[in-house]
Amino acid sequence: MRATLIYGAGDVRVEDVPDPKILEPTDALVRVVRSCVCGSDLWPYGARPTTEHGDRIGHEFLGVVEETGSDVSDLKRGDVVVAPFVWSDNTCDFCREGLHTSCRHGGMWGAEDVDGGQGEAVRVPLAEGTLVKLPVGEDSDLLPSLLTLSDVFPTGYHAAVKGGVGPGTDVTVIGDGAVGVSAVLSARRLGAERIVLMGRHRDRTDLGRDFGATDVVAERGAEGVAKVHELTGGDGTHVVLECVGLLPAVETAIAVVRDGGTISRVGAPQYEQVPMGFPEFFRNLTLTGGVAPARAYIEELLPDVLEGKIEPGRVFDRTIGLEEVPDGYRAMADREALKVMIRP
Amino acid sequence: MRATLIYGAGDVRVEDVPDPKILEPTDALVRVVRSCVCGSDLWPYGARPTTEHGDRIGHEFLGVVEETGSDVSDLKRGDVVVAPFVWSDNTCDFCREGLHTSCRHGGMWGAEDVDGGQGEAVRVPLAEGTLVKLPVGEDSDLLPSLLTLSDVFPTGYHAAVKGGVGPGTDVTVIGDGAVGVSAVLSARRLGAERIVLMGRHRDRTDLGRDFGATDVVAERGAEGVAKVHELTGGDGTHVVLECVGLLPAVETAIAVVRDGGTISRVGAPQYEQVPMGFPEFFRNLTLTGGVAPARAYIEELLPDVLEGKIEPGRVFDRTIGLEEVPDGYRAMADREALKVMIRP
Numbered sequence: 001m002r003a004t005l006i007y008g009a010g011d012v013r014v015e016d017v018p019d020p021k022i023l024e025p026t027d028a029l030v031r032v033v034r035s036c037v038c039g040s041d042l043w044p045y046g047a048r049p050t051t052e053h054g055d056r057i058g059h060e061f062l063g064v065v066e067e068t069g070s071d072v073s074d075l076k077r078g079d080v081v082v083a084p085f086v087w088s089d090n091t092c093d094f095c096r097e098g099l100h101t102s103c104r105h106g107g108m109w110g111a112e113d114v115d116g117g118q119g120e121a122v123r124v125p126l127a128e129g130t131l132v133k134l135p136v137g138e139d140s141d142l143l144p145s146l147l148t149l150s151d152v153f154p155t156g157y158h159a160a161v162k163g164g165v166g167p168g169t170d171v172t173v174i175g176d177g178a179v180g181v182s183a184v185l186s187a188r189r190l191g192a193e194r195i196v197l198m199g200r201h202r203d204r205t206d207l208g209r210d211f212g213a214t215d216v217v218a219e220r221g222a223e224g225v226a227k228v229h230e231l232t233g234g235d236g237t238h239v240v241l242e243c244v245g246l247l248p249a250v251e252t253a254i255a256v257v258r259d260g261g262t263i264s265r266v267g268a269p270q271y272e273q274v275p276m277g278f279p280e281f282f283r284n285l286t287l288t289g290g291v292a293p294a295r296a297y298i299e300e301l302l303p304d305v306l307e308g309k310i311e312p313g314r315v316f317d318r319t320i321g322l323e324e325v326p327d328g329y330r331a332m333a334d335r336e337a338l339k340v341m342i343r344p
Numbered sequence: 345m346r347a348t349l350i351y352g353a354g355d356v357r358v359e360d361v362p363d364p365k366i367l368e369p370t371d372a373l374v375r376v377v378r379s380c381v382c383g384s385d386l387w388p389y390g391a392r393p394t395t396e397h398g399d400r401i402g403h404e405f406l407g408v409v410e411e412t413g414s415d416v417s418d419l420k421r422g423d424v425v426v427a428p429f430v431w432s433d434n435t436c437d438f439c440r441e442g443l444h445t446s447c448r449h450g451g452m453w454g455a456e457d458v459d460g461g462q463g464e465a466v467r468v469p470l471a472e473g474t475l476v477k478l479p480v481g482e483d484s485d486l487l488p489s490l491l492t493l494s495d496v497f498p499t500g501y502h503a504a505v506k507g508g509v510g511p512g513t514d515v516t517v518i519g520d521g522a523v524g525v526s527a528v529l530s531a532r533r534l535g536a537e538r539i540v541l542m543g544r545h546r547d548r549t550d551l552g553r554d555f556g557a558t559d560v561v562a563e564r565g566a567e568g569v570a571k572v573h574e575l576t577g578g579d580g581t582h583v584v585l586e587c588v589g590l591l592p593a594v595e596t597a598i599a600v601v602r603d604g605g606t607i608s609r610v611g612a613p614q615y616e617q618v619p620m621g622f623p624e625f626f627r628n629l630t631l632t633g634g635v636a637p638a639r640a641y642i643e644e645l646l647p648d649v650l651e652g653k654i655e656p657g658r659v660f661d662r663t664i665g666l667e668e669v670p671d672g673y674r675a676m677a678d679r680e681a682l683k684v685m686i687r688p
Contacts, residue, residue, distance in 0.1 A: 094603060099628060102603035162630075259438060259446035269625045276631060277616035281609065284443060284634030286506075287618075290625045 002344070003119025004325045005054025009047055010333075012326045013054060020115050020123035025071035028127030030081060033138050034147045035061040035117045035342040036316065037328050038085075039177050040268045043245075045329050056110035058118025058342075059085040060150040064138055065131075066121070074128045080138055081131040083117065083124060084294035085109065085151040090129030098296035106130075117150075118325055120344045132298045135306065144313025144341060145305045148182070149298050152339065153312040155266050156182025157301065158292035159241040160190050163264030167191035172228055172236070172256050173213070175243035176204035178315040178339040179266060181211050183241040185312055188212025189304070192239075196231060198224055198252070204338055207314060221248070228256040239264065242289070247271040257285060264289035316341040346688070347463025348669045349398025353391055354677075356670045357398060364459050364467035369415035372471030374425060377482050378491045379405040379461045379686040380660065381672050382429075383521050384612045387589075389673050400454035402462025403429040404494040408482055409475075410465070418472045424482055425475040427461070427468060428638035429453065429495040434473030442640035450474075461494075462669055464688045476642045479650070488657025488685060489649045492526070493642050496683065497656040499610050500526025501645065502636035503585040504534050507608030511535035516572055516580070516600050517557070519587035520548035522659040522683040523610060525555050527585040529656055532556025533648070536583075540575060542568055542596070548682055551658060565592070572600040583608065586633070591615040601629060608633035660685040 003017045020029055035058055044057070062082040065075050075081065088095055088103035095103050105126060110116035115123055124130055134146055145153075156179050165171055171192045173183045176199020187195050188211065197213035198220075199205045205216040217227045228236060238261045240253040245267025253263040254275065266289050276287060304310045318337040320328045321344070328340035347361045364373055379402055388401070406426040409419050419425065432439055432447035439447050449470060454460030459467055468474055478490055489497075500523050509515055515531045517524050520543020531539050532555065541557035542564075543549045549560040561571045572580060582605045584597040589611025597607040598619065610633050620631060648654045662681040664672045665688070672684035 097604060099604040102627065162628075260441060260443040265625065269620075269622045272619060272621035273617035274620040274631075275616060276618040276620070277613045281613045281634045282445065284445065284506075284637075286630065286632040287620060288630040288632070290628030293628075 001120040002322055004057050004116060006044055006048060006057045007054045008050030010045065011050065012045060012057070012329045014323050014325050015054070017056070017119065020121050022067060022069045023113070023123065024125060025069040026126050026128065027069040028065050028072055028075055028124045028131065029067040030063040030083070030122050030124050030131070031066050032061045032063040032117065032120055032122060032344050034143050035344065036147060037118070037332055037340045037342070038151060039179060041329070042333055043268060043270065045333055056116030056119070058116040059109040060147065060152070061117035061122060062134065062143065062147050062150065063122070068127065072127050075131060075133070080134045080136055082134055082146055082149050082298065083122070083131055084154070084298060087114070087125050087130040088295055089126045090295060095129070098293055100293040100295040101291045118342060120322065130295070142305060144316050145311050147341065148312040148315060149294070149301060149305065151292070151294055152178045152315060153182045153185070153301060154294035154297040155179050155292040156243070157186040157297050159183045159243065159264045159266040159289055160186040162288045163239040163241055163262050165190045165192050165239055168193050169239055170194040170232065170237040172196045172198060172240045173243060174198045174240060174249050174252055175267060176201050176208055177243060180243035181208045181315060182312055183243050183266070184208045184213045185211040185310060187241065189310065194237070196228055196237060198228070201335065221252070225252060225255040236261065238262070241266070243267050245270050250274055254280060254285065259283045262286040262288060266292060315339045319343055345464040346666055348401050348460060350388055350392060350401045351398045352394030354389065355394065356389065356401070356673045358667050358669050359398065361463065364465050366411060366413045367457070367467065368469060369413040370470050370472065371413040372409050372416055372419055372468045372475065373411040374407040374427070374466050374468050374475070375410050376405045376407040376461065376464055376466060376688050378487050379688065380491060381462070381676055381684045381686070382495060383523060385673070386677055387612060387614065389677055400460030400463070402460040403453040404491065404496070405461035405466060406478065406487065406491050406494065407466070412471065416471050419475060419477070424478045424480055426478055426490055426493050426642065427466070427475055428498070428642060431458070431469050431474040432639055433470045434639060439473070442637055444637040444639040445635045462686060464666065474639070486649060488660050489655055491685065492656040492659060493638070493645060493649065495636070495638055496522045496659060497526045497529070497645060498638035498641040499523050499636040500587065501530040501641050503527045503587065503608045503610040503633055504530040506632045507583040507585055507606050509534045509536050509583055512537050513583055514538040514576065514581040516540045516542060516584045517587060518542045518584060518593050518597055519611060520545050520552055521587060524587035525552045525659060526656055527587050527610070528552045528557045529555040529654060531585065533654065538581070540572055540581060542572070545679065565596070569596060569599040580605065582606070585610070587611050589614050594618055598624060598629065603627045606630040606632060610636060659683045663687055
């Protein structure tokens with residue numbers, strides 16, 4: 001089959017790879033119907049050291065079950081399913097706590113002998129724990145929004161949940177990428193009152209406004225901080241959702257959060273240290289968030305998507321075929337596209 | 345009157361200072377009956393640059409109201425009162441949220457024209473907001489435990505509350521100082537099941553056991569981490585209360601907290617950066633805590649102290665007169681004394 005491999009910074013290729021096969025009785029084979037490129041894929045795309053061999057990549061997909069292992073009874077051939085961005089047993093203590101990313105038996109797509117999501121098919125380990133059935137056909141108009149359940153929407157939602165967003169909360173969202181606007185949508189769904197979106201790409205912040213942002217701050221750094229303070233009587237907001245992953249975004253978060261408030265980060269950290277010394281201690285700031293256990297949120301978010309109450313799939317502004325994936329990476333890296341959907 | 349001043353590292357003196365006077369109609373004058381030395385006083389005692397003039401010091405005291413300003417109606421001469429370690433109006437939005445340390449009109453003891461607590465008397469600004477009346481006489485045997493309400497006990501309690509300690513929580517407490525054992529007592533009060541106290545001073549960890557620690561780990565660094573992992577099936581505990589303030593303690597906290605868990609810090613940070621990069625992100629760790637808004641907890645904790653259910657005053661293992669304060673600092677810095685009470 002054809003699948004995407006990354007060989008180094010700027011070097012993504014679509015190549016022939018072995019067809020996946022059932023290896024464990026708990027496996028399922030899924031033919032990929034939709035996949036996409038993640039903002040986090042752009043970190044290796046920007047900086048991965050070059051290697052002789054490529055590594056499989058992609059961790060967001062939905063598709064159709066083609067075959068199941070002998071221990072899989074909840075899924076059958078023909079089921080349309082979405083995969084969260086790590087695979088997990090959904091039964092261990094961490095999964096029961098909603099922390100599927102720390103599952104005792106789970107792992108990452110594209111690692112070792114597990115396929116990446118940006119290909120024609122995927123062997124899904126622990127299929128019953130990992131996959132969530134979708135009550136739609138593989139030609140449904142809802143596929144883009146359903147695909148977001150695999151990562152980007154639950155990631156924004158995780159930020160809002162961990163940040164403690166609820167009715168009446170004031171929120172700042174830092175970053176107008178697909179995760180940022182998903183965080184806006186999530187904060188709105190959880191009842192946030194004021195949602196300030198910090199981002200400077202007009203088309204993206206416009207989508208953010210559609211998703212529920214009440215204010216947009218295009219300025220960055222000290223100027224952006226001053227603007228948020230101006231909007232909030234000098235105090236900042238109770239919650240800040242950090243959806244970038246770079247240190248300046250964290251510094252901005254610290255500067256715009258209210259005393260006693262919470263910074264919830266879901267941008268994959270491209271930093272090792274966070275300035276949380278005495279001033280932040282005296283202000284009683286909380287730093288929370290982390291990689292999103294998407295699996296924990298899918299059942300909760302699915303009904304709103306099926307009923308059309310929310311359209312998180314609007315983050316996809318370009319659809320490509322599998323052979324065009326290298327250009328899809330380029331387009332996202334160049335900020336030509338917000339988020340690229342792949343139709344293998 | 346006589347009061348304590350700090351002139352530099354290792355240089356604490358008791359000197360004559362002007363008698364306090366009512367300056368604002370919201371002031372009260374309090375004759376200090378008991379004060380004490382805080383672990384946080386040891387930071388300037390260890391490192392403050394030498395100056396020509398001394399600065400007033402001390403922020404924990406209880407005493408008797410001697411005089412009140414014209415706007416003070418809730419307090420009268422003769423009332424026995426305890427002062428939390430910052431003064432605050434107790435009415436602004438931050439105070440109503442329980443964050444008196446960020447009070448819009450409050451401030452620190454010993455700063456500008458406000459007295460420090462380690463002296464014979466204190467002018468208390470915003471007296472009605474700041475002081476809490478105690479239904480005891482000034483000769484009560486409960487004074488040591490009541491004095492802890494001004495800082496050390498609420499500080500441990502703040503750690504536990506912000507850490508989300510509740511019935512059944514597993515907790516590690518790092519540090520066997522007065523705050524550490526107060527955190528143990530607090531975690532126990534909130535229903536924690538397992539409380540692992542990390543500390544290497546036997547007399548202090550024994551007090552920690554009396555306060556509710558179920559396990560004591562005397563080892564430090566990697567060895568201590570291994571011990572906590574051994575006690576917890578390799579996972580660490582859901583909550584870690586960091587009661588030291590040094591970077592190695594924070595690093596230990598990160599190493600012994602369970603994935604998805606919370607590090608709640610109340611040790612005044614002697615560091616500027618916290619290692620909260622990608623590994624901690626992937627583990628979904630939360631860093632919370634901060635300077636304790638003691639005022640927010642006094643009413644909640646007072647009944648247990650009055651009823652003798654808890655004896656947080658056991659942290660005091662030495663009582664001195666005001667003129668002996670310099671030696672009290674030395675004794676605490678040398679770890680001869682856990683916490684020194686002052687009887688002016």
